Amino acid sequence: MAYIRAHDTTTKRKGKTVKRYEVCWRETATDANGLPIPGKTRARQESYPTREAAEARRDELNHAKHNIGGTAALADAKKAAARPFAEFADGWLARQHAKVSDGDMKQSTYDLYQKILRAQVLPRFGGKAIGAITVMDCEQFRADLVTTHCPRSVRNVWQVLRHVLRYAYQHNAIIAVPTDAIDRTTAKHAVGDKAAFEHKPLTAPQVAALAAKVGERYPVYELLVLFMAYTGLRAAEVQGLEVRDLMLTTGPDGNTRGSVRVQRTKTRRKAQWVTGTPKSKTSKRAVPLPPWLATRMAAYLADTHADASNPTAPLWPRRGRGNHVVKPPLEWSGPLDLNGLQSKIIRPALEAIGLPASRPARAADDGTVLPATNGVRLHDLRHTAAVLWLTNGVHFLQVSKWLGHSSYVLTLTTYADYIPDVEVENPLPEPVAPAAPVNGNVVPLRRADTAG
Numbered sequence: 001m002a003y004i005r006a007h008d009t010t011t012k013r014k015g016k017t018v019k020r021y022e023v024c025w026r027e028t029a030t031d032a033n034g035l036p037i038p039g040k041t042r043a044r045q046e047s048y049p050t051r052e053a054a055e056a057r058r059d060e061l062n063h064a065k066h067n068i069g070g071t072a073a074l075a076d077a078k079k080a081a082a083r084p085f086a087e088f089a090d091g092w093l094a095r096q097h098a099k100v101s102d103g104d105m106k107q108s109t110y111d112l113y114q115k116i117l118r119a120q121v122l123p124r125f126g127g128k129a130i131g132a133i134t135v136m137d138c139e140q141f142r143a144d145l146v147t148t149h150c151p152r153s154v155r156n157v158w159q160v161l162r163h164v165l166r167y168a169y170q171h172n173a174i175i176a177v178p179t180d181a182i183d184r185t186t187a188k189h190a191v192g193d194k195a196a197f198e199h200k201p202l203t204a205p206q207v208a209a210l211a212a213k214v215g216e217r218y219p220v221y222e223l224l225v226l227f228m229a230y231t232g233l234r235a236a237e238v239q240g241l242e243v244r245d246l247m248l249t250t251g252p253d254g255n256t257r258g259s260v261r262v263q264r265t266k267t268r269r270k271a272q273w274v275t276g277t278p279k280s281k282t283s284k285r286a287v288p289l290p291p292w293l294a295t296r297m298a299a300y301l302a303d304t305h306a307d308a309s310n311p312t313a314p315l316w317p318r319r320g321r322g323n324h325v326v327k328p329p330l331e332w333s334g335p336l337d338l339n340g341l342q343s344k345i346i347r348p349a350l351e352a353i354g355l356p357a358s359r360p361a362r363a364a365d366d367g368t369v370l371p372a373t374n375g376v377r378l379h380d381l382r383h384t385a386a387v388l389w390l391t392n393g394v395h396f397l398q399v400s401k402w403l404g405h406s407s408y409v410l411t412l413t414t415y416a417d418y419i420p421d422v423e424v425e426n427p428l429p430e431p432v433a434p435a436a437p438v439n440g441n442v443v444p445l446r447r448a449d450t451a452g
Contacts, residue, residue, distance in 0.1 A: 001025070002025035003023075004022070004024075004055065004058055005021070005045075006051070007019065021050065021051050022045050022047050023048065024044070025043075028041055029041055029042040080131075080168075080172060081129060081131025082131060083173065084126065085126055085130050085133065085164065088130055088165075089164050091171075093117065095167070096110050096113055112156070113160055120157045121164070125137075125161070133174075133178055134178055137178070138178045139182055142182065145158070158179070161179060165177045200383070201383040201384040201388075202355075202376070204388065206353070206355065207225065207381075207384060210349055210350060210355070211225040211226050211229075214346065214349045217345070218345065220304060220316070220317060221341065224238075224316055225381065227293065227297070228381040228385075229385055229388075230290055230385055230388070231260055231293075232386055232402060233260070233382065235339075235378060235379065236265035236266060236267050236276075238336070239265065239266040239336055240262075240266040241260065241314070241315035242313060242314060242315055243311050243312070243314075244312065246301070246315060247261060247286070255291060256295045257288075257291060258288075258297060259287060262285050262287065262404060264276065264278070265278055268339070273334065279406075281406075282404055282406055283404035284404075287402045288402075307332050314334065314336060318330070318336045318337055319340065338378060347359070356373060357376055357377075358374060358375045358377045359373040359375070386399055386415050387418045390418045390420070393420070396419055397411075
């Protein structure tokens with residue numbers, strides 16, 4: 001049974017001695033493994049500045065004696081709630097690192113979580129007691145994010161905060177996850193005034209115009225634009241392509257057929273190229289090439305590629321060093337950097353043919369800030385492939401497979417507006433009622449049984 005013991009302190013307030021109130025109780029002692037030691041107890045006490053707070057804690061402990069774990073579990077939970085958020089963030093990160101070691105999570109995903117914690121979440125909550133983080137704290141944090149980050153970044157940061165808080169909940173440090181209350185209230189039940197993000201797939205003539213404009217300076221990148229618009233590969237997948245991934249055959253009729261295998265990705269991090277696996281298990285795939293593209297790729301390997309005999313050579317060259325006077329030479333020893341290609345080659349080409357190109361907010365020459373432009377991105381070449389396939393009659397399940405989507409539901413959600421409506425007549429026939437029996441003069445040979 002918990003009880004309160006008051007004692008005088010050396011502090012005085014308005015001439016009166018300030019009292020301190022201790023809540024005292026005994027609980028079952030445990031060994032190093034946390035198991036109870038039969039017949040042995042230990043004394044515990046906590047100090048409070050007011051009698052009201054002490055009485056509340058006493059009543060809580062006395063009630064806990066009748067629950068599983070008793071007062072020890074309640075006291076441990078209070079100690080856990082006083083631990084800083086950063087400790088639980090470290091524990092959650094360690095759990096994610098174990099998933100990477102087991103092959104259940106990509107290293108890039110773990111790196112993103114670590115970066116978000118370090119740059120966004122820990123500066124705000126790192127030193128705060130996990131039990132002191134309120135719904136209002138989380139709500140204000142989200143509001144601050146919305147003013148400075150794009151919706152996707154807000155979603156990523158919010159997800160990491162939620163994961164750490166749920167990790168603390170699993171360890172009985174908090175009795176509820178404060179972000180859950182906000183998630184419930186921000187569920188999308190209506191459409192606001194903000195325009196939703198839209199993909200901007202190109203038409204076939206626009207693809208041809210873009211490729212021709214890019215080819216004015218780099219003919220090899222003209223073919224690259226066509227390749228990306230008619231295979232739908234992601235940027236990291238294109239960067240990871242090697243010569244051996246291009247499968248080309250010539251049939252008895254002399255026509256070239258081919259496909260490209262997606263086996264790996266390559267991304268640039270801190271001036272280093274990192275090889276990884278595709279986005280999901282279904283992203284490892286083979287995408288067939290249109291016959292005309294297979295023919296051009298065969299000619300590219302035969303006449304243009306500087307290291308086509310090396311199966312592990314990058315399929316596409318990268319731009320070397322140069323400036324506005326000297327055109328950078330092509331280098332065949334390292335992966336193609338599509339980020340640089342987009343800013344230096346693709347974006348100017350899009351604007352040159354009259355298409356809006358996506359640009360981040362930037363400062364003008366006069367010092368004013370030009371807003372971001374939501375135009376065509378390099379990733380829209382992937383959407384272009386999907387739309388061209390669907391509008392030319394390819395079944396959405398096949399499109400989902402070629403795109404490497406984790407589920408065909410994602411394909412339907414993204415491209416439902418581009419799937420042609422096929423009018424199919426209902427073939428079910430009209431039901432026919434059974435024919436009525438005809439009364440005649442035929443007497444059945446077998447008489448009905450009668451009760452005797």
